[in-house]
Amino acid sequence: MRQAGRYLPEYNATRKRAGDFLSLCKNPELACEVTLQPIDRFGFDAAILFSDILTIPDALGLGLYFEQGEGPKFQRRIENDSDISGLGRIDPTVELRYVADAVSTIKRALNQRVPLIGFSGSPWTLACYMINGGGSSDDFLGVRKWMYSRPDALQQLLEKLSVAVADYLIMQIEAGADAVMVFDSWGGFLPEAHFERFSQKHIKIIVDRVHAASISIRQRQGQTDGQPTPVIVFVKGGGQWLESIAATGAQAVGLDWTTHLGQARSRVGSRCALQGNLDPATLLGAPPHIEAEVARTLESFGPVSAGAGHIFNLGHGISQFTPPENVSCLVEAVANYSKKLR
């Protein structure tokens, strides 16, 4: 999840210099600056590329923008078949060059301190925004309608997006990302019967392509272990479909705060590590509650083992109203308690 954000005064200062959120994403030097701020302040174990999950539809010409206090919006929506067939194949090294530049700038600045995680939205989640033109207050009902009225057109869109997302993540790895994460923020709105067809299948294609490409990229970069770059898949609201999510081949699966970590572990076994899953609202609470929730989360996972590790994380994005000192309290509690427990 995004580490930098409006809860940090130093972030707000840099963002002011950039002008707005999207200009900040598109400025490699400033994106690097805000990526490193939470690492400097809190000493996290990994850095998260500062960017947005919707850079691909923006590069495809839909015109991403953010209105004051609102979520992301697009100037143009996908409304029909010809909108879909009109979408070209982007070359991310051209149209999304600013992301590759941000990754390499951050890697240089990190200087091996901690690994860097890149990311993208999943095809289904990108399609939700592209068809709806922005967020939704009705679980993307209008996008779900496509499954029952024009499923072939929807599949065509998802296939195009799968290609773009894989190209994009491979570019991030070329530029230096040590792991990449796929955010299926709206996967949990899919009906159980159609999650695999409209989301999981496309994520699996991406994981396969990223794995294959990353083995040769890593070899060229001098890493001779023959291992692919780790991919983390997060499906918000996907707790009922963990087995299917693990079957994408991702090395780690992210969990939101509605799933029991220990039960998740017994379901996916040693197929993948698990990442999560503290309720972000915890960080709006009082320190004793933060400590208790950290202990509960670590205990619910239990002892770590090979192939079934635990990456402590929030179950969703951090709130802009989070007091930074609560994040310090969290980091300290995780470090102390996991040392004791593990």
Added chain:
Amino acid sequence: MRQAGRYLPEYNATRKRAGDFLSLCKNPELACEVTLQPIDRFGFDAAILFSDILTIPDALGLGLYFEQGEGPKFQRRIENDSDISGLGRIDPTVELRYVADAVSTIKRALNQRVPLIGFSGSPWTLACYMINGGGSSDDFLGVRKWMYSRPDALQQLLEKLSVAVADYLIMQIEAGADAVMVFDSWGGFLPEAHFERFSQKHIKIIVDRVHAASISIRQRQGQTDGQPTPVIVFVKGGGQWLESIAATGAQAVGLDWTTHLGQARSRVGSRCALQGNLDPATLLGAPPHIEAEVARTLESFGPVSAGAGHIFNLGHGISQFTPPENVSCLVEAVANYSKKLR
């Protein structure tokens, strides 16, 4: 789920006469009229009281209103401990008399044609709206904060609401409701670790009280089987917690469209019937898709048996954009296919 609504021209005509949505809820004659409209048009097997899940906070003095095109809002929010201690115990036969009147008016008009289902929001879901002052675009983050900052005050609010909801449902049964449903529309936003404490526990108290009271009400009404009135519990997003939801003692559990009916059944066994779970977006699609989804839903449940029946239903509310002829197509498909299958 609500059967009457803006997708029906006859509903819009009655609503126009009432003035607005809330005036329609509060007018027993007109509420009766719109309750019966979908029964007349589609021949459903049960009628749903036309009302709102937020009548209790309105009766508690929070001032429910609906802005054009927006969800429910309250003039006053619950902001602190004294707001909670200031909440009195309502007598639903006084403050919510219009609901009892609607129920008895509808019962008379139905004249035994089909049973009537009453309902209320769950304590957690009512608390979400009462603290937030309306709907939420961030999974009620500000309400979840209370769990980590003032859990005792939150529990106090939930306890008061449990009493009010049970009183209210018992009143609906006194007035003639043949079954009652508890909607925990926002239960799925709770963390796994706290669902039982902040929602399930309170629903269980309500189910117990409704069961106990309904046995004597039914006896007084001349029904001598000693059975309690059926209670249906629906937790949107609660698919991971079915065992816990079934443990409330509800005779039926409602499922949204993200849960596999057959798997749900094998988890709850014969403890309760299951209700659901067609994706409401299906009704925005083409008839062949509607028929295919009906077949898939019925097949996924499999053959019905004693104590483990299936109530065919949508997995959430019907969209205002639903073409009424698609609902006819649905009803026909369910009748035909379930006759063939069962």
